[in-house]
Amino acid sequence: MSEKGISKAVIKRLPRYYRYLGELLEAGVERISSGELSERMKVTASQIRQDLNNFGGFGQQGYGYNVRYLHDEIGKILGLNRIHNMVIIGAGNLGQALANYASFERSGFRTVGLFDVNPVLQGVTVRGIPIRMVDELPEFIKENKVEIATLTLPKSRAKEMAQLLVEYGIRAIWNFAHTDLNLVLPRDVIVENVHLSESLMRLSYNLTSYEEKHKTNK
Amino acid sequence: MSEKGISKAVIKRLPRYYRYLGELLEAGVERISSGELSERMKVTASQIRQDLNNFGGFGQQGYGYNVRYLHDEIGKILGLNRIHNMVIIGAGNLGQALANYASFERSGFRTVGLFDVNPVLQGVTVRGIPIRMVDELPEFIKENKVEIATLTLPKSRAKEMAQLLVEYGIRAIWNFAHTDLNLVLPRDVIVENVHLSESLMRLSYNLTSYEEKHKTNK
Numbered sequence: 001m002s003e004k005g006i007s008k009a010v011i012k013r014l015p016r017y018y019r020y021l022g023e024l025l026e027a028g029v030e031r032i033s034s035g036e037l038s039e040r041m042k043v044t045a046s047q048i049r050q051d052l053n054n055f056g057g058f059g060q061q062g063y064g065y066n067v068r069y070l071h072d073e074i075g076k077i078l079g080l081n082r083i084h085n086m087v088i089i090g091a092g093n094l095g096q097a098l099a100n101y102a103s104f105e106r107s108g109f110r111t112v113g114l115f116d117v118n119p120v121l122q123g124v125t126v127r128g129i130p131i132r133m134v135d136e137l138p139e140f141i142k143e144n145k146v147e148i149a150t151l152t153l154p155k156s157r158a159k160e161m162a163q164l165l166v167e168y169g170i171r172a173i174w175n176f177a178h179t180d181l182n183l184v185l186p187r188d189v190i191v192e193n194v195h196l197s198e199s200l201m202r203l204s205y206n207l208t209s210y211e212e213k214h215k216t217n218k
Numbered sequence: 219m220s221e222k223g224i225s226k227a228v229i230k231r232l233p234r235y236y237r238y239l240g241e242l243l244e245a246g247v248e249r250i251s252s253g254e255l256s257e258r259m260k261v262t263a264s265q266i267r268q269d270l271n272n273f274g275g276f277g278q279q280g281y282g283y284n285v286r287y288l289h290d291e292i293g294k295i296l297g298l299n300r301i302h303n304m305v306i307i308g309a310g311n312l313g314q315a316l317a318n319y320a321s322f323e324r325s326g327f328r329t330v331g332l333f334d335v336n337p338v339l340q341g342v343t344v345r346g347i348p349i350r351m352v353d354e355l356p357e358f359i360k361e362n363k364v365e366i367a368t369l370t371l372p373k374s375r376a377k378e379m380a381q382l383l384v385e386y387g388i389r390a391i392w393n394f395a396h397t398d399l400n401l402v403l404p405r406d407v408i409v410e411n412v413h414l415s416e417s418l419m420r421l422s423y424n425l426t427s428y429e430e431k432h433k434t435n436k
Contacts, residue, residue, distance in 0.1 A: 011423055015416035019396070042401065078419045079426030093315030100311050101414070103396065109418055147425065172425045174418060178237070178321065183260065190428060192421035194414065196319070198233035200327055200392060201296045203410035205229055207365065207390045208297030210408065 006054050013051055014074055016041070021071035033064035080108050085144055086174075089161055090152035091116040091124075091131045094176060098150055099126040112144045134161075141168045150174040151181075159184050224272050231269060232292055234259070239289035251282035298326050303362055304392075307379060308370035309334040309342075309349045312394060316368055317344040330362045352379075359386045368392040369399075377402050 020041055024032060034052075038045035052070070075081055086104075088095045091114050098104075099111050114131045116122075121131045132140065140146070149170045151158050158177030163184055165173065172190035175181050181191050238259055242250060252270075256263035270288070293299055304322075306313045309332050316322075317329050332349045334340075339349045350358065358364070367388045369376050376395030380403055383391065390408035393399050399409050 011420065014423065015413070015419035018419065019413075019416065040401075077423065077426075079422040080419065084422060084425070093311060093318050097311030097315045098414075103415060104418060107415060107419070109422070148421065171428075172421050174421055183258075188428065190421055190424045192417055192424070194412070194417050195233070195237075196316075196412065197321060197325060198237070199410055199412050200322060201233035201236065201298065201325070202229065203366065203390050203392055203408055204297040204302060204327070205232065205295065206408045206410070207302070208295075210389075210406065 010051050010054055013043075014078060017051070018071065018074045018078060018080075021067055021074065024067045025071055029067055031064045031066050037065070082108060084109050084148055085112045085146045086110060086148040086150060087113040087115060087137070087141070087144075087146050088150040088152060089115045089134065089137075089165070090154075090176075091118075091121050091126070092152060095150070095152040096126045098152065099129055102127075109148070111150075112146060113140055115140075137165070138168045141165075141170060146170065148172045148174060150176070152176045155179045228269050228272055231261075232296060235269070236289065236292045236296060236298075239285055239292065242285045243289055247285055249282045249284055255283070301326050301328055302366055303328055303330045303364045304366040304368060305329070305331040305333060305355070305359070305362075305364050306368040306370060307333045307352065307355075307383070308372075308394075309336075309339050309344070310370060313368070313370040314344050316370065317347055320345075327366070329368075330364060331358055333358075355383070356386045359383075359388060364388065366390045366392060368394070370394045373397045 020037070034045040034048045037043075038048055041048070052065075072081075086109050088099055088111060091099075095114065095116075099114050104111070111127075111129060114126055114129045115134050115137060116131055117134055119133065122133055124131045147170070149162075149165045149172075151162060151173055153161055155178045158175065158179055159181060162173055162175070162181045166185055166189050170189070172192070173181060173185070175191055175193045176196070178195065178197060180193065185191060238255070252263040252266045256266055259266070270283070290299075304327050306317055306329060309317075313332065313334070317332050322329070329345075329347060332344055332347045333352050333355060334349055335352055337351065340351055342349045365388070367380075367383045367390075369380060369391055371379055373396045376393065376397055377399060380391055380393070380399045384403055384407050388407075390410070391399060391403070393409055393411045394414070396413060396415060398411065403409060
């Protein structure tokens with residue numbers, strides 16, 4: 001498979017293809033043309049053909065795409081065909097919410113541990129997972145072959161924790177703290193940031209600029 | 219202010235500028251050159267100058283940027299200089315986690331209501347906000363001049379609820395449901411999606427492709 005030089009934009013779109021194809025599968029659709037997929041996804045058909053060609057192109061002229069095949073192949077490209085063990089550091093509301101997302105498990109992301117510094121939380125279980133104290137992390141990560149750590153900690157504690165996690169052998173960090181960790185971590189550690197307040201600000205920008213336009217046009 | 223034709227990429231970066239400038243303010247920094255800002259943000263200085271020029275360019279040769287001024291101006295562009303009333307629909311773990319984010323409030327996003335369909339939750343309060351039943355929504359939205367609805371509902375119920383909310387007068391939807399609402403809503407309703415599982419898949423892609431490369435190089 002020639003995956004070299006695939007643009008970030010294409011990679012960003014792959015999970016969306018995966019989701020749409022999953023919905024088609026659920027609906028019992030076996031094959032789809034790029035035209036139909038284009039209509040559903042509101043992406044041009046040529047964009048779809050171009051994107052999927054990056055991975056060898058699974059379509060056939062006059063037949064379209066085999067939904068299950070394409071879904072599974074994209075799943076493999078995304079690394080969803082194997083189990084990733086994950087811990088969540090920070091067992092507040094957000095950490096507990098994420099631990100409760102059973103759908104992550106179905107995509108291969110298995111939450112094996114939930115950690116906090118607050119002794120009051122020790123032993124509380126979320127979806128059967130007991131909350132442990134962070135001093136148990138080094139051993140836990142090794143014993144459970146944990147690859148991914150989800151950080152749902154306050155900004156003030158996130159950087160230090162991220163550095164420790166890397167020492168303990170964590171390979172990827174899913175970061176919900178309101179700060180960029182990339183700057184304090186080795187380059188080969190994968191960081192995926194979810195900056196919720198930035199998303200809310202984009203919403204606010206769009207709302208504000210729509211209102212401005214509307215005002216001017218009156 | 220000439221905000222016409224600003225690219226989506228620039229708008230996407232603005233909240234990040236806002237966050238970094240906020241951190242500088244907290245640290246007592248009054249002015250900064252594009253070079254220093256570039257180093258902190260890991261963006262080229264020319265990119266920074268180009269981005270900020272879109273909004274009239276607040277820098278001065280030999281002086282750099284006035285941090286407070288730039289922070290406040292970007293805040294205005296993002297619509298953060300006024301209060302947006304917000305409701306959260308779906309008072310499960312995620313809804314409650316979002317209701318607990320006091321930092322949204324500081325940026326002008328005020329959670330005035332929390333709604334669910336589960337009668338067991340009725341009257342439970344989160345950060346002083348009582349959970350209400352969704353049949354109270356139409357009146358509540360009008361009385362409280364609510365602009366934004368945060369949707370933390372299962373996929374199966376999100377589309378229908380989004381359509382109702384628009385009827386009730388909601389102008390923007392912050393969507394955490396694992397589905398695209400844009401297709402069922404009028405074009406002038408702002409939708410900002412937070413697809414957590416897609417973020418996790420991008421992490422997985424990066425982890426997998428890193429491991430593939432590493433394997434090949436051995």
